[in-house]
Amino acid sequence: SDAGSQKERVVTEEEWLQKWEMGNIGFHKEQRHPLLQKYLDVLLNGRSGLRIFFPLCGKAVEMKWLADMGHSVVGVEVSEQAVKEFFSEHSLPYCEEPVPEISGAKLFQSTSGNISLYCCSIYDLSSLIVGKVDGVWDRGALVAVNPRDRQRYASLMISLVEKNSSYLLVTVSYDPNKHKGPPFYVPESEIKSLFG
Ligand code: SAH
Numbered sequence: 001s002d003a004g005s006q007k008e009r010v011v012t013e014e015e016w017l018q019k020w021e022m023g024n025i026g027f028h029k030e031q032r033h034p035l036l037q038k039y040l041d042v043l044l045n046g047r048s049g050l051r052i053f054f055p056l057c058g059k060a061v062e063m064k065w066l067a068d069m070g071h072s073v074v075g076v077e078v079s080e081q082a083v084k085e086f087f088s089e090h091s092l093p094y095c096e097e098p099v100p101e102i103s104g105a106k107l108f109q110s111t112s113g114n115i116s117l118y119c120c121s122i123y124d125l126s127s128l129i130v131g132k133v134d135g136v137w138d139r140g141a142l143v144a145v146n147p148r149d150r151q152r153y154a155s156l157m158i159s160l161v162e163k164n165s166s167y168l169l170v171t172v173s174y175d176p177n178k179h180k181g182p183p184f185y186v187p188e189s190e191i192k193s194l195f196g
Pocket of ligand 1: 013016017027028029055056057058059060076077078079082120121122123139140141144
């Protein structure tokens with residue numbers, strides 16, 4: 001469980017944009033994630049009408065699924081192409097507006113109002129801008145964050161969640177000396193120290 005060889009690795013925002021442009025998006029799945037279906041009850045905890053946050057959302061199909069259940073979804077994604085593909089692939093009309101607090105950022109909202117995707121870096125967000133959320137689906141997010149930025153990412157996530165919210169986190173376990181990532185290997189001990 002030594003993540004040493006990945007510690008220094010950096011994937012820039014530009015490289016992520018290029019992955020989207022090249023269609024190099026093996027992380028995107030057309031089917032809903034089985035673990036979200038399995039642990040949906042844990043996420044909802046008997047509550048309805050939640051605000052659910054998707055950090056580093058890509059065009060995750062689960063956003064549509066949760067919105068159709070009556071929840072509102074907030075996501076953040078650096079690639080505008082990804083955000084636009086999400087709305088067009090689900091035939092969802094949307095509007096787009098600047099975010100005054102963040103230069104260059106845009107907010108894409110479904111016309112029905114229950115899906116709000118911020119197109120910017122997650123590190124530009126704060127609870128003053130997005131408000132608080134009741135639940136988090138973190139798949140392909142913590143594991144996509146550059147290892148050196150994990151502490152900053154976790155602190156931000158903690159600042160965005162309401163008390164009594166549920167945070168579902170998916171990680172992958174493998175020998176970090178054999179693959180360079182992403183997804184990066186995040187040891188269990190580090191998850192504990194990041195999130196407590
Ligand atoms: N969670 C999604 C996508 C995972 S891939 C899914 O389950 O399918 C990680 C995504 O994060 C990519 O789409 C990438 O463009 C985006 N990303 C990378 N760095 C980011 C950052 N700093 N802020 C916002 N999005 C980022």
